[in-house]
Structure formats: structure tokens, C-alpha cells
Amino acid sequence: MSPHAPVLLNEVLEALAPQAGDVIIDATFGAGGYTRAILKTGATVIALDRDPTVQPHADAVANDYPQTFRLIRTPFSGLAEAFAQSGEAKLDGVVFDIGVSSMQLDQAERGFSFMRDGPLDMRMSDEGVTAADIVNAWDHGPMAHIFKLYGDERQSGRVATAILRRRVERPFERTLDLAEVVEKALGGRRGAPIHPATRVFQALRIAVNDELGELRAGLEAAEATLAPGGRLAVVTFHSLEDRIVKAFLTERTGNAPGGSRHAPTAVETRKPSFTLTFKGAREAGEAETVGNPRARSAKLRAAVRTDAAPWGRIAA
Structure with missing residues (x-):
């Protein structure tokens, strides 16, 4: 059984409507659920993933589909470069599955979950700043800001204060240690439907992996790389991510509000680079x-690439 069921x-x-001979990028390979289903149609898959622990799953897929599958270790922002590296002439489809996977949550040593004790890491790759680096070194303001922005934590300031007070005694190293401090700062569970540390852990994970920045970069790269007619x-699994995708497609399909018939905006003068596959x-x-x-x-959103020039940078 796959440790991660493709949603x-x-x-x-x-x-995606993959067909024999198509080239599809699965930008979040994971355990290979989407990839295997696409490969069964006869299409070629270029799989991307920055998580080094997916390699055994990739080896298994490569054993079954040696001619039509390859994995490239890269985040979303490297999509265009990965396609160029593949040597393929035409890209017919791209699929993104945003966020942390269940198999990452289940690996205590990755530090994603407050339900399992592990090192306070949260990196999807094996490089860069960890969650421990943030809670042990960031000032109150920036820390509270990400808890509010990425976690929608209404008591972000209180949580940041509790973290700063505790780290004076000793640095945070373990997930359950941080979860306990957050829980106490928020007054315990008191019958809450979710664990009090949920929003803080989500915010740290997003910050550690620059998930929203990578999503924007991936959408830009897909727009620049997909062939006309490419899908x-x-x-997405969170409103923050879905909001970025929705705004991107609303703009790129020429449906963004604003502007004036007397003074059209730059958005209004550009040709749509996508058409929606379905509304909403x-x-x-x-x-x-x-x-x-x-x-x-x-939530799934989908669109088809037109022959218009790519628009480029997405506003943050």
C-alpha cells in the first residue's frame, strides 16, 4: 500500500487528460500516486520533489517504467530548469499537490507533527533553516507575524512571548516540547476541536519551506513552460494556498476585476495565458x-494554456 493516497x-x-506520447510534470512526486496513474496512460512523466526520502518510491516506479519516468530533485521553483534538463521538446501537463504529505507527517524524525516526538526540523529538503532555528533565534515581532499570517493564530503575540521566555532557560529541540509550551500559552485544550499547537506548527512549516513563495514560483514556471493546449x-489543502492559485488563474484568464474603460490597466491589455477547465x-x-x-x-483548480505570452511574476 502507498503511504500516501493521491487525493x-x-x-x-x-x-490533465494524459495520452500516450504526452509529457507530464508531476511537481510533487511523493509516493508516486499521480505519477503511476499518468504513466498507465502511456504518457511520459518528469517527477519533481525536493524531499530526499522519496527516492525508494521513485526507484520502484523507475523499475516498472524505465523508459517513460525520471525523478529530478528540485522544488517548484526549479520546474522550468528541470524540464529543460529533461531534453523533452513539449510539455503537455503539470500537476501540483500542495502542502505536507501524510507520509511526511508520519515520520517523527522529520519534525512536522506535534503528535509525535522528534527533532524540531520541518524541512522538506535536507537543506536550509529548521523550525528550531526560527523559535530559538527570531525576535518576537517576526515570529508573531508568521504565526498570524501563515497559521491564522489569533493569539500569535502571546505564543511568541511564551517561546521567548522559555528559550532563555534552554533552547527548543523537540516537537513535543514546543507543542507543550504553545498549549500552555493558549490556556490548554479546553475542548478545542484541534490541538492548540496546530496553527503554530503549520506556520513554522510554511516559513521553513517557503511554501507560498515556491507555489508562486511554480505557477509562473508552469505558465512559462507549458505548450499551447497544455493542462x-x-x-490545495489550505485557504492560503488556494487563494494564491485562485488569484493566479483569475488574473491569467483575464477575469480579474478593476480597471476602467477610459484607462485600462496592464492586466486588461494582456491576452489571457490560460482558460479555465471548469469554474471554481x-x-x-x-x-x-x-x-x-x-x-x-x-480543492482542485485547473486550466488550459493558451498561445499568449506568459505574464511572468506573480504579485505577493
Whole structure:
């Protein structure tokens, strides 16, 4: 059994419409769920992932599909370079599955979960700043800011204060240690439907991995790299990510509000680089959510590349 069930798989395949001879980038390889389903159609898959622990899953897929599969270790921001490196002439589709996977959460040594004791790491790759670096070194203001911005934690200032007070005694090293301090700062669980540390851990993970910046960069790269008629499918699990994807597609399809008929904006004078595959977002059905609770918050948005020039940089 795969340690990570691909969410909205049938809907993603419908949006990508892969065929024999197509070249598809699976920008979040993980355990290879989307990749295997795409490969079964006869398409070639260039899989991307910055997580070094996915290599055994990639080796298994490569053993079954040696001619039509390859994995490239890179984050979303390296998508265009990865495609150029592949030597393929035309890109027919890109799929993103945003956020942390269940198999990453289940690995205590990765430090993503407050439910399992492990080093306070949270890096999806093996490089860069860790969550421990942030809580042990950042000032109160920046720390409270990310808790509020990325975690929607209303008591962000109180949590940051508690972290600063405790780290004077000894630095944070373990996930359960941080979770306990956050829980106490927020007054305990008191029947809360989610653990009090949920939002803080989410915020730290997003900051450590620059997840929102990577998403923007990945969307820009997909726009620049997809051939006319190429399909884009993006699955998100959080409102922050979905908001970025929705805004990107709203703008790139020429449906952004604003401007004036007397003084058209730059957005209005550009040709749409995408057309929507369907309006709004698709969500998982009851049968899927019963079997995979992670699917409850999933949203799929999809679009088709036009022959217009790419628009480039996304506003933060």
C-alpha cells in the first residue's frame, strides 16, 4: 500500500487528460500516486520533489517504467530548469499537490507533527533553516507575524512571548516540547476541536519551506513552460494556498476585476495565458473523504494554456 493516497486522483486525471506520447510534470512526486496513474496512460512523466526520502518510491516506479519516468530533485521553483534538463521538446501537463504529505507527517524524525516526538526540523529538503532555528533565534515581532499570517493564530503575540521566555532557560529541540509550551500559552485544550499547537506548527512549516513563495514560483514556471493546449491542475489543502492559485488563474484568464474603460490597466491589455477547465474548484466526494480524511479540505483548480505570452511574476 502507498503511504500516501493521491487525493482527487480521478478529477486530476480528467483535468490533465494524459495520452500516450504526452509529457507530464508531476511537481510533487511523493509516493508516486499521480505519477503511476499518468504513466498507465502511456504518457511520459518528469517527477519533481525536493524531499530526499522519496527516492525508494521513485526507484520502484523507475523499475516498472524505465523508459517513460525520471525523478529530478528540485522544488517548484526549479520546474522550468528541470524540464529543460529533461531534453523533452513539449510539455503537455503539470500537476501540483500542495502542502505536507501524510507520509511526511508520519515520520517523527522529520519534525512536522506535534503528535509525535522528534527533532524540531520541518524541512522538506535536507537543506536550509529548521523550525528550531526560527523559535530559538527570531525576535518576537517576526515570529508573531508568521504565526498570524501563515497559521491564522489569533493569539500569535502571546505564543511568541511564551517561546521567548522559555528559550532563555534552554533552547527548543523537540516537537513535543514546543507543542507543550504553545498549549500552555493558549490556556490548554479546553475542548478545542484541534490541538492548540496546530496553527503554530503549520506556520513554522510554511516559513521553513517557503511554501507560498515556491507555489508562486511554480505557477509562473508552469505558465512559462507549458505548450499551447497544455493542462494545469493544482490541488490545495489550505485557504492560503488556494487563494494564491485562485488569484493566479483569475488574473491569467483575464477575469480579474478593476480597471476602467477610459484607462485600462496592464492586466486588461494582456491576452489571457490560460482558460479555465471548469469554474471554481472541485472537491472530493463523500466516498473519498470517508476513505481518506485528508481529502476533506482538498480543492482542485485547473486550466488550459493558451498561445499568449506568459505574464511572468506573480504579485505577493
